[in-house]
Amino acid sequence: xxxxxNNPMEKRPLILIANDDGYQxxxxxxxxxxxHDMGDIVVCAPEGPRSGFACAFSAxxxxxxxxxxxxxxxxxxxxxxTPVDCVKLALSEILHGRKPxxxxxxxxxxxxxxxxxxxxxxxxxxxxxxxxxIPSVAFSLCTHAxxxxxxxMRPYIRRFTHVVLEKGLPKGVCxxxxxPVVVSPGxxxxxxGLTAVEGDYHGVKVCRMAAGTWGNxxxxxxxxxxxxxxxxxxxxxxxxxxxxxxxxxxxTHGYIAITPTxxxxxxxxxxxxxxxxxxxxxxKDLSPL
Amino acid sequence: xxxxxNNPMEKRPLILIANDDGYQxxxxxxxxxxxHDMGDIVVCAPEGPRSGFACAFSAxxxxxxxxxxxxxxxxxxxxxxTPVDCVKLALSEILHGRKPxxxxxxxxxxxxxxxxxxxxxxxxxxxxxxxxxIPSVAFSLCTHAxxxxxxxMRPYIRRFTHVVLEKGLPKGVCxxxxxPVVVSPGxxxxxxGLTAVEGDYHGVKVCRMAAGTWGNxxxxxxxxxxxxxxxxxxxxxxxxxxxxxxxxxxxTHGYIAITPTxxxxxxxxxxxxxxxxxxxxxxKDLSPL
Numbered sequence: 311x312x313x314x315x316n317n318p319m320e321k322r323p324l325i326l327i328a329n330d331d332g333y334q335x336x337x338x339x340x341x342x343x344x345x346h347d348m349g350d351i352v353v354c355a356p357e358g359p360r361s362g363f364a365c366a367f368s369a370x371x372x373x374x375x376x377x378x379x380x381x382x383x384x385x386x387x388x389x390x391x392t393p394v395d396c397v398k399l400a401l402s403e404i405l406h407g408r409k410p411x412x413x414x415x416x417x418x419x420x421x422x423x424x425x426x427x428x429x430x431x432x433x434x435x436x437x438x439x440x441x442x443x444i445p446s447v448a449f450s451l452c453t454h455a456x457x458x459x460x461x462x463m464r465p466y467i468r469r470f471t472h473v474v475l476e477k478g479l480p481k482g483v484c485x486x487x488x489x490p491v492v493v494s495p496g497x498x499x500x501x502x503g504l505t506a507v508e509g510d511y512h513g514v515k516v517c518r519m520a521a522g523t524w525g526n527x528x529x530x531x532x533x534x535x536x537x538x539x540x541x542x543x544x545x546x547x548x549x550x551x552x553x554x555x556x557x558x559x560x561x562t563h564g565y566i567a568i569t570p571t572x573x574x575x576x577x578x579x580x581x582x583x584x585x586x587x588x589x590x591x592x593x594k595d596l597s598p599l
Numbered sequence: 600x601x602x603x604x605n606n607p608m609e610k611r612p613l614i615l616i617a618n619d620d621g622y623q624x625x626x627x628x629x630x631x632x633x634x635h636d637m638g639d640i641v642v643c644a645p646e647g648p649r650s651g652f653a654c655a656f657s658a659x660x661x662x663x664x665x666x667x668x669x670x671x672x673x674x675x676x677x678x679x680x681t682p683v684d685c686v687k688l689a690l691s692e693i694l695h696g697r698k699p700x701x702x703x704x705x706x707x708x709x710x711x712x713x714x715x716x717x718x719x720x721x722x723x724x725x726x727x728x729x730x731x732x733i734p735s736v737a738f739s740l741c742t743h744a745x746x747x748x749x750x751x752m753r754p755y756i757r758r759f760t761h762v763v764l765e766k767g768l769p770k771g772v773c774x775x776x777x778x779p780v781v782v783s784p785g786x787x788x789x790x791x792g793l794t795a796v797e798g799d800y801h802g803v804k805v806c807r808m809a810a811g812t813w814g815n816x817x818x819x820x821x822x823x824x825x826x827x828x829x830x831x832x833x834x835x836x837x838x839x840x841x842x843x844x845x846x847x848x849x850x851t852h853g854y855i856a857i858t859p860t861x862x863x864x865x866x867x868x869x870x871x872x873x874x875x876x877x878x879x880x881x882x883k884d885l886s887p888l
Contacts, residue, residue: 365653365717366681372820373829391831392655394718399829402817425730427864428654429683441714441812470877477876482810483866485873516873518865521771523730528691531661540662540688542680570866570873575716576807577772577861584774584805584859587766588759 322383323349323475326410326439328396329418330360330431333378333388337417340460341449344467346384348475349411354387354400356431361420362542363431365438367394375399393431397438411475413439416449417460417467423450423488423557423567424522424548433486433571440484440573445474447485452561453501462492462510466566486569490561507564514566520556521549611672612638612764615699615728617685618707619649619720622667622677626706629749630738633756635673637764638700643676643689645720650709651831652720654727656683664688682720686727700764702728705738706749706756712739712777712846712856713811713837722775722860729773729862734763736774741795741850751781751799755855775858779850796853803855809845810838 325345329338333355342351354375368391379386387404389396397413415435422430432448439446449467451458470487479485491506493499499506527544548558560567614634618627622644631640643664657680668675676693678685686702704724711719721737728735738756740747759776768774780795782788788795816833837847849856 359659362656362658363653364655364683364723366655366720367651367653367718368831369651370648373831375827375829394653395831398816398831403819403829425862428726428730428862429656434653437717441717443812473877480866480869480872483869514877516870516877518867518870519863521863523732527687530692538664540664540692542657542662542684542687568873568877570869571864572866572869573714573717574808574810575860575864577769577859578807580769580772580859580861581805581807583769584857588762588803588805588857 323411324405324408325349325351325471326397326400326405326413327351327353327355328393328400328413328435329355329416330363330393330434331419332356332358332360333386335419336457337419337451337460341414341417341467342384342386344464345471348468348471351384352387352400352404352410353385354389354396354404356393356396357388357390360393360431362429363392363394363434364429365394365434366392367398368392373399375403393434394438397435401442410439410444412471413444413446414449414471415447417463418448418450419456419458420454421450421452421488421561422448422486423561423569424520424546425524427486427519427569427571436484436486437571437573440482443481445479445484447471447474447487450488451491452488453491458491463489466511466514482573483570484573486557486571488557488561488567488569490564490566505562511566512564514568515560517557517560517567517569518555519569520553520558522558523547523549612700613694613697614638614640614760615686615689615694615702616640616642616644617682617689617702617724618644618705619652619682619723620708621645621647621649622675624708625746626708626740626749630703630706630756631673633753634760637757637760640673641676641689641693641699642674643678643685643693645682645685646677646679649682649720651718652681652683652723653718654683654723655681656687657681662688664692682723683727686724690731699728699733701760702733702735703738703760704736706752707737707739708745708747709743710739710741710777710850711737711775712850712858713809713835714813715835716775716808716858716860725773725775726860726862729771732770734768734773736760736763736776739777740780741777742780747780752778755800755803771862772859775846775860777846777850777856777858779853779855794851800855801853803857804849806846806849806856806858807844808858809842809847811847812836812838
């Protein structure tokens with residue numbers, strides 16, 4: 311049995327889970343199954359897919375909140391809002407100020423490495439938790455398959471969750487954890503340039519974000535009524551495929567990639583150069599043009 | 600006349616502008632007016648307000664693109680999509696691969712300092728440009744008033760745009776530039792804790808992101824049909840009001856705040872601690888739980 315539940319006198323941790331694939335997605339339900347003995351779980355997730363919603367919140371839409379399921383230790387809620395809306399709604403309207411011990415986004419169907427972190431609704435969940443000073447983690451699997459096999463992730467997700475519950479995370483830092491797909495030895499599979507790993511993960515690496523670029527993002531279509539419309543698609547290019555310390559490298563080489571991610575996006579190393587380029591002496595006015 | 604247009608043999612810079620308040624907002628139209636002699640301007644902006652849309656893109660919605668106006672040196676387009684969709688659509692379907700010399704988000708009605716940078720659609724525009732390796736800047740004014748006075752910003756916006764066009768920006772770094780509201784001497788005004796500056800800006804400061812928190816974000820309302828719904832609102836708290844180097848400090852003290860912002864959100868300083876906490880030796884497996 312997990313040490314956290316060994317002692318009945320010990321208060322069970324409160325685990326808040328959200329995602330961007332919707333409360334019915336396989337990934338989030340597998341996550342609940344993996345963690346339900348480790349604490350009280352509250353799920354608040356969108357009613358349907360909200361991939362690519364980043365940190366968006368609903369400034370102009372009235373939001374709903376519906377309880378979908380209550381069983382011992384687990385509550386599942388849904389909202390018409392964004393992933394970030396779900397976290398904010400849960401903190402205010404479901405937990406009524408009881409602070410979660412951890413906020414988890416996922417398990418996402420699809421990788422959130424490299425620049426995907428900026429578009430990801432799963433990372434939106436995690437950044438939102440982190441901005442509320444709650445230890446926060448995102449789990450993602452490198453396949454978009456609706457029926458993906460999340461089982462190989464189970465012991466690692468339990469380990470990472472346990473460590474974060476025990477030791478917390480540095481203030482303003484959350485974790486973006488991506489898993490390669492595991493396939494049987496001899497089986498080959500590739501999705502968007504990410505090769506599956508045969509047999510088992512090669513290990514775990516703490517990584518930095520790879521530099522990458524999305525291209526060919528728009529597909530133009532012609533509507534039968536005579537106008538053009540567009541689908542957002544795209545192909546990802548790793549701009550530094552040889553760089554060993556990156557999340558993309560780890561994932562393409564069979565490792566679980568943990569990218570510590572910070573809220574403070576200031577480019578500290580660019581500040582001095584900017585002062586010079588913009589002709590700013592911080593104690594004087596800049597002459598306007 | 601601006602030096603960039605003095606020489607008719609010199610190719611005019613291409614300036615791509617988007618926002619999150621919609622193509623009809625006063626801020627974006629003032630921006631076009633401020634910059635139209637400095638280059639060829641293409642605006643592609645949402646059809647209506649998209650505040651709080653962050654880096655969201657539309658993964659499941661068919662997108663539209665409508666030309667609203669064409670005059671010498673200026674084209675204005677709108678889309679049903681998000682601010683980021685607008686940038687992607689413009690690059691692919693309006694500019695057909697001609698790369699802008701600068702991408703500008705704004706002028707936003709409302710400040711995008713501190714953690715607002717994570718929610719801001721204006722910053723979504725700017726991060727999107729930066730992720731495409733184009734020098735990118737966001738301009739925001741610290742008031743949500745639809746009829747705000749953007750004129751005091753003009754010489755500074757021209758100066759900053761000129762400098763970025765001339766000198767570029769470090770790779771992977773964009774600028775989040777916020778302006779306090781200027782009021783007549785003797786006039787007092789405050790909006791969400793940000794006091795307006797009397798007479799003129801006190802100067803320009805290159806800043807870091809302040810640590811701040813949004814609270815009281817949900818207002819519950821009761822629908823006449825008998826169910827509850829929720830509005831996303833909130834109040835911002837500066838968690839380090841005395842910290843002089845921050846964007847919030849600069850803005851509350853009458854300075855224009857330039858926060859250099861980076862795409863790479865890796866928390867480098869947390870990597871070693873994480874390796875220890877998670878029990879990872881980067882060359883070995885982590886034992887699962």
